[in-house]
Amino acid sequence: MERLDPRARSDIYGLRINRAPDPWRVRIVPYGSIMLASALPVLLIADTMPLLPSFGLLLLLAWRMVRPGLLPLWAGAPLGAFDDLFSGQPFGSAILLWSLAMIAIEVIETRFPWRGFWQDWFTAGVIAVIYWLASLVVSGASVTPEMLMVAAPQALASVLLYPMIARMVAGLDRFRLSRSLKID
Amino acid sequence: MAPPSSRRTGFSKKAQLSAFTGYLLAGAGAVVGAGLLVLSLWQPDAFAPLRGLAGDVVTPAGTGTAAARSTSQGFFAGIAGYFNAGSQNAELRRENELARIRLAEAEAVKAENQRLKGLLGLRDGESKPVATARLVGSTATSGRRHAYLGAGSSSGVKPGMPVLSERGVIGRVLETGRYSSRVLLLTDSESVLPVRRAKDNVIAFAEGRGDGLLRIRLVNLGVNPLKVGDMMVTSGAGGYYRPGVAVAIIAKITPDGGIGRLVAEPSATNFVSVVPIHEAAAVAELEGPASAAAPSPSPSPTSAPTGGAAAEE
Numbered sequence: 001m002e003r004l005d006p007r008a009r010s011d012i013y014g015l016r017i018n019r020a021p022d023p024w025r026v027r028i029v030p031y032g033s034i035m036l037a038s039a040l041p042v043l044l045i046a047d048t049m050p051l052l053p054s055f056g057l058l059l060l061l062a063w064r065m066v067r068p069g070l071l072p073l074w075a076g077a078p079l080g081a082f083d084d085l086f087s088g089q090p091f092g093s094a095i096l097l098w099s100l101a102m103i104a105i106e107v108i109e110t111r112f113p114w115r116g117f118w119q120d121w122f123t124a125g126v127i128a129v130i131y132w133l134a135s136l137v138v139s140g141a142s143v144t145p146e147m148l149m150v151a152a153p154q155a156l157a158s159v160l161l162y163p164m165i166a167r168m169v170a171g172l173d174r175f176r177l178s179r180s181l182k183i184d
Numbered sequence: 185m186a187p188p189s190s191r192r193t194g195f196s197k198k199a200q201l202s203a204f205t206g207y208l209l210a211g212a213g214a215v216v217g218a219g220l221l222v223l224s225l226w227q228p229d230a231f232a233p234l235r236g237l238a239g240d241v242v243t244p245a246g247t248g249t250a251a252a253r254s255t256s257q258g259f260f261a262g263i264a265g266y267f268n269a270g271s272q273n274a275e276l277r278r279e280n281e282l283a284r285i286r287l288a289e290a291e292a293v294k295a296e297n298q299r300l301k302g303l304l305g306l307r308d309g310e311s312k313p314v315a316t317a318r319l320v321g322s323t324a325t326s327g328r329r330h331a332y333l334g335a336g337s338s339s340g341v342k343p344g345m346p347v348l349s350e351r352g353v354i355g356r357v358l359e360t361g362r363y364s365s366r367v368l369l370l371t372d373s374e375s376v377l378p379v380r381r382a383k384d385n386v387i388a389f390a391e392g393r394g395d396g397l398l399r400i401r402l403v404n405l406g407v408n409p410l411k412v413g414d415m416m417v418t419s420g421a422g423g424y425y426r427p428g429v430a431v432a433i434i435a436k437i438t439p440d441g442g443i444g445r446l447v448a449e450p451s452a453t454n455f456v457s458v459v460p461i462h463e464a465a466a467v468a469e470l471e472g473p474a475s476a477a478a479p480s481p482s483p484s485p486t487s488a489p490t491g492g493a494a495a496e497e
Contacts, residue, residue: 042242042332043249046324047369047450048396054325073206077213084231085238088323088330090224091231095217103210139327140225141373147394151327 012174019179029176030070031079033169034059038083049150053158055165056083057131058124060098062162062169064105065120076102093138101127121162128158229343229359236336236361243334243364246320250334254454311426313457315339319354319450320364327394329372331450333458336361341458344424344467349456352430352448353377353418357458365458369450370431371396378421379431381414388441390416390431398432398444410434410442423463423470 001008009016038056046052060079064071076098083094108123109115115123132155136143193199224230265272317335335341337360347354347367355369368375373394380387386409390398400416402408414434420427432444450456461467 039242041324042321043246044322044324045250045253045319045331045451046322047329047331047446048371049394050327051324056325072209074209074213076210077217080213080217085235086242086323088326088328090221090228091234092217092220092222092224096214096221097217099210099214099217103207103214106207106210136327138221138225140228141328141394143327144373144394146397147327147373150395154325 013177014179016179018183020181020183021177022180025180026176029172030063030067031075033172034063034079035082038079039086042086050154053128053154053161054083054087054131054135056087056094057098057101058128058158058161058165059169061101061105061124061127062166064102065124066166066169067173068109071102073102073106074099076100088139089135090138090140093135097131097134097138101131117163117166120166124162124166125159128162129155132158232359233361235366236359236364238361239332239364239366240336240361243320243332246332247318247334250318250320250454257452311460311462313348313459314345315341316455316457318455319367319453322369322450328374329369329392329394330358331355331367331369333357333365333367333456334363335458336363336365338362341365342461344461345458346425346429346461347456347458348429349448349450349453351453352446353425354448354450354453354456356424370398370446377425377431378419379416380419381410382417382428382430383415386410387419387421388416390444393443396446397435398446399438400432400434400441400444402441405440408437408439408441410437412437412442414442415447416444420462423466424461426459426462 013021034056037059041052041055044051056079060071060076077095080094080096080098081091083098084091087094104127105123112119132151136148136151141147193203220231315335317333317339319331320334321332323330331354333341333347341357341360343357343360345357347357353370355367355372355375357365358368359366369392370377370390371392371394373392375392377390378387379390379400386402387404388400388402390400393399400410402410412434415430416432416434418425418427418429418431430447432446434442435445436443
């Protein structure tokens with residue numbers, strides 16, 4: 001069989017016989033990727049304006065949308081606490097806002113159980129824009145009109161980046177579940 | 185796509201309870217987050233040790249990217265240099281002639297300055313930097329403009345110390361970790377810095393607008409004496425900064441002052457130095473419990489507690 005088609009006995013996660021996904025990888029990849037996305041923007045020097053949307057939140061939303069039920073409902077609080085250490089926001093702002101985002105998605109999902117990509121994008125976009133505004137308000141700085149203007153591209157970018165990040169999360173999910181462990 | 189059917193609770197008591205617990209925990213998380221948020225808005229330093237630890241962890245990675253950043257800037261500048269080398273050479277030669285003359289004049293002024301300072305019994309304003317380090321990162325996703333510095337309390341950096349580049353003021357140390365510290369950049373909308381015009385003593389405050397420019401607010405209202413192109417330097421009021429360090433160049437005139445562009449842009453600097461607080465004793469006095477009664481130690485009329493101390497978070 002394999003001589004005719006080497007992929008005959010495999011699916012997108014790899015060979016099926018005698019193999020299992022790595023239990024560590026299954027658990028770590030979602031949390032690890034969100035935490036990495038929270039910490040990475042620190043490496044840029046942004047002296048005049050916020051340059052990037054909050055990648056941590058976008059990844060959290062994407063994992064929540066792409067794999068409903070994988071992250072527990074309360075996952076926003078610990079991941080938000082980690083994000084607060086790096087983001088420059090006062091400690092507690094992401095704990096609050098990410099928890100609220102997770103609850104909001106859960107409520108929306110119970111209300112509209114049948115959903116597709118466009119609805120996911122709409123939900124993620126609305127949540128990302130509300131988060132953008134709320135995090136500016138609670139940032140501890142007085143919100144000036146100029147500040148809102150230079151931060152506006154950030155909101156636009158977070159809406160436009162969602163599909164790309166959702167694809168990336170889907171790829172990460174395939175990596176997470178790929179059968180790398182040999183049983184025998 | 186419908187959610188997986190295993191997530192519907194149905195009549196299972198266990199599933200109902202676990203869904204309920206999920207909501208309860210998430211709600212508790214939000215409430216705790218709100219409490220922490222209020223606490224850290226009220227007491228900004230409350231979580232400084234935690235953030236310092238996190239900063240220490242990312243600093244090694246940041247040092248690598250900072251080195252790469254300065255190398256790539258030099259690379260592109262090198263390429264650009266080939267295209268206008270000839271005309272630039274002639275212009276530089278002319279500028280060099282002028283600069284030599286000005287330098288000689290400055291030497292004379294410096295000598296005179298030294299003599300007058302000697303007469304007054306003032307100590308020299310220059311002080312040795314506490315630490316020299318790279319800016320390794322910043323808060324690129326937030327509305328706040330903080331930068332991370334690759335030197336912390338282990339090299340003697342303390343909160344409040346000014347951070348200067350070779351061109352001028354970058355900002356002030358806000359929190360320190362062991363091997364990293366967090367700098368409040370001038371462009372942050374909570375940053376206030378007492379400044380004066382370089383050529384005379386027009387006194388103003390330079391406030392960050394949050395969009396990379398500084399609002400220069402004159403203290404004495406009336407006819408606005410500022411002109412486009414004026415250089416603003418630190419006045420030394422408030423006691424944090426040594427007087428005469430370049431801060432901003434006026435780019436636009438407004439009724440109450442002007443809009444200034446930064447002289448020292450953090451993204452364009454390679455190494456910065458942390459210098460000790462200029463008048464540490466005076467600052468301690470100003471921020472001490474008797475701050476209301478203490479007479480302002482600086483000769484400038486702008487050294488009200490709003491001066492350098494207003495740049496607190």
